Amino acid sequence: MRKYTVFAIFAFLLIVPLALQSAHATSSSDSWYPGKGLKQGDYFSYNVCWTDWHNCAPFQMNFWVKNETSDGNGWNVVFMVVDGSNVQKGIMTIGKITPDPTSFDSNISDYTGVYRSTVSWLDSFATKDTPKTFNVPAWGRTGSVGGQSVGPVDHEKVTVGAGTFDTWVIGWHKGVDNKIWIDSSIPFPVKAIVYVDVTTGAPPPDYTLELLKMGNSPTEPDVLKGPSTGISTTSALCDKPNMEQDSVHQVTTTDSSSMVVEYRYSPSNPHNGCPIEFRLSFEQNFDQSQKFSNLQYDIFIVDNNDQKLYSLAQDKGRTALFAPVGDDDNTFTMKGTTPVTHFVIAALGTGPEGSLPDTTAAGLVRVDVKTQDSFGGTPVTGQNNTMNNSTVPEFPLSSLLVMAIVVGLGVLFVRISPQLSNTRL
Numbered sequence: 109m110r111k112y113t114v115f116a117i118f119a120f121l122l123i124v125p126l127a128l129q130s131a132h133a134t135s136s137s138d139s140w141y142p143g144k145g146l147k148q149g150d151y152f153s154y155n156v157c158w159t160d161w162h163n164c165a166p167f168q169m170n171f172w173v174k175n176e177t178s179d180g181n182g183w184n185v186v187f188m189v190v191d192g193s194n195v196q197k198g199i200m201t202i203g204k205i206t207p208d209p210t211s212f213d214s215n216i217s218d219y220t221g222v223y224r225s226t227v228s229w230l231d232s233f234a235t236k237d238t239p240k241t242f243n244v245p246a247w248g249r250t251g252s253v254g255g256q257s258v259g260p261v262d263h264e265k266v267t268v269g270a271g272t273f274d275t276w277v278i279g280w281h282k283g284v285d286n287k288i289w290i291d292s293s294i295p296f297p298v299k300a301i302v303y304v305d306v307t308t309g310a311p312p313p314d315y316t317l318e319l320l321k322m323g324n325s326p327t328e329p330d331v332l333k334g335p336s337t338g339i340s341t342t343s344a345l346c347d348k349p350n351m352e353q354d355s356v357h358q359v360t361t362t363d364s365s366s367m368v369v370e371y372r373y374s375p376s377n378p379h380n381g382c383p384i385e386f387r388l389s390f391e392q393n394f395d396q397s398q399k400f401s402n403l404q405y406d407i408f409i410v411d412n413n414d415q416k417l418y419s420l421a422q423d424k425g426r427t428a429l430f431a432p433v434g435d436d437d438n439t440f441t442m443k444g445t446t447p448v449t450h451f452v453i454a455a456l457g458t459g460p461e462g463s464l465p466d467t468t469a470a471g472l473v474r475v476d477v478k479t480q481d482s483f484g485g486t487p488v489t490g491q492n493n494t495m496n497n498s499t500v501p502e503f504p505l506s507s508l509l510v511m512a513i514v515v516g517l518g519v520l521f522v523r524i525s526p527q528l529s530n531t532r533l
Contacts, residue, residue: 138292139239142231143207146183146295148173153321153331155269158222159304159314163430165461167191168320169223170331177201182210188332189219192425197336206231207295215336226315227296230278230288233258242276242292256280264289266299269320273298283311294322309401312432342441343483346382349374349439361393362455362471368396369453369473378442381482385439390431390455399434400458404465408452409444418443430461444479451475 151172157164168190173183182204188197198213200220207228209220233247234240240247246259262277266289275289275298282305289299298319303311321331347354355374362369370389378384386407392398406429409418420440421429429436442449453473457465 139241140290140292141206141234141236141239142228142297143202143204143236143295144239145293146173146204146207147324148175148183149324149326150295151321151323151325151329151331152227152296152319153270154227154317155320156222156226156317157313157315158225159312159432160225161218161222162424163432163436164313164316165192165424165426165430166316169219169227171200171223172325172329172332174199174328181205183207186328186332187212187216187220187223188334189216191219193337193423194425195334195337197332197334202228205236226300226317229302229315230290230297247278256282256286261287268299268318270298270322275299294319309433312401342382343379345483346379347375349383349385351385351387356477358475359396360473362473364471365393366469366471367391367400367455368393369455370396371453371473371475373475373477377478377480379480379482380442380444380446381484382442383439384442384477385437386453387437388431388435388453390434400431400455400469401433402458402460403431403434403469404428404456404459404461405431405436406454406456407438408454410450410452411445412450417445428456428465432461442479444477446479446481449477449479451477 149172151170153168153170155166156169157166169187170189171185171187174186175184176182177184183202185200185202186197187200189195196215196219198216200212200216200223201210202208203210208224208231212220230247232250242260242263244259246257248259249255249257258278258280260276261279264275264277266273266275273289273291273294275291277287277289279285279287284303286302287300288297288302291298296319297317300315300317302314302316304314305311323329349355351372351374354376355372356376357370357372359368359370361367368391370391372387374385375382388405390400390403390405392400407420408416410416420438421427423440429438444450451474453475455469455471455473457467457470459465
């Protein structure tokens with residue numbers, strides 16, 4: 109009897125690993141493409157960022173498959189983003205061969221571009237007509253990642269907001285590891301961290317995403333509840349920013365001599381209530397070709413007594429603006445004073461986005477912009493702003509420390525409040 113028992117145990121130990129290996133081989137031969145298995149009622153919620161959208165400032169992207177298109181070749185999707193204080197909701201139509209947007213409401217057009225460049229990006233390699241398996245060394249190459257071979261590199265369990273998933277890692281290495289985690293039973297990636305292809309220095313993120321929620325609902329799910337915020341409209345008489353033909357360019361040192369700030373704004377003589385564009389570079393004193401990375405900053409408008417009238421970061425629903433490679437470009441509605449608007453470019457410090465900044469390089473640059481009245485004749489100075497009673501002093505380091513602490517406390521509060529972090533990303 110003992111002989112048979114020993115034999116049975118030996119057989120069990122031999123067969124189980126073979127069975128597991130067989131199961132693993134079967135799963136590795138599964139085919140996948142973005143949108144695989146997508147069906148009516150499916151919904152997804154992501155935390156996502158993209159380098160070409162405000163330097164990878166994160167926001168929440170939610171979408172729900174409402175129904176099929178009339179021709180049966182695509183899906184009508186209710187699409188909603190919560191981007192700081194900006195909430196936009198509309199209809200996006202995606203295809204079934206690839207889940208790229210084919211049409212969309214105008215108020216979500218910019219965000220559908222982020223979706224295309226992040227959530228559905230892998231359809232550059234895999235589509236319904238050309239699905240890919242996980243047992244091949246490469247899915248393809250693309251110039252957008254420096255010509256690297258993109259394909260399965262690992263098999264991992266990963267935990268995100270939506271749960272723990274058994275995933276395949278699609279990736280490549282160029283200076284750093286780029287990874288996209290895929291569960292073959294889910295139509296879209298579970299997680300991703302992809303970096304910009306740079307020749308020198310530490311590469312900043314090109315895009316990141318994390319699946320927060322997913323499910324299926326016959327009616328609009330809770331992640332899509334709520335209306336869009338109003339879209340600001342400007343007069344048809346407003347001049348459009350034109351950096352080549354109508355701009356003011358200046359290079360100056362911060363009041364603390366911490367760095368050189370190069371700025372250009374357009375139009376040169378803007379109207380209140382009309383768009384103004386600011387392009388900024390934060391450069392090292394000793395060599396202006398070298399720039400500060402991971403720079404946290406803000407743009408303020410103040411009155412003649414240095415009372416704050418406006419914060420661009422606050423207007424965007426953020427604690428600070430972020431320039432990962434030392435450059436940034438912002439277009440926003442002018443809310444100043446006539447005949448001159450006093451801008452303050454405040455370098456708050458350096459550090460990863462969302463962290464308490466190191467204020468060693470903190471400093472201010474003041475910019476006076478000649479400003480014309482609004483076309484509507486109604487002053488727009490400091491509208492709906494809660495900062496009117498705060499002052500920008502002559503800006504010793506203590507003021508910057510206060511700003512940095514405020515940024516850090518805001519980040520800490522978001523992190524310890526899961527409910528808030530799900531609504532304002």
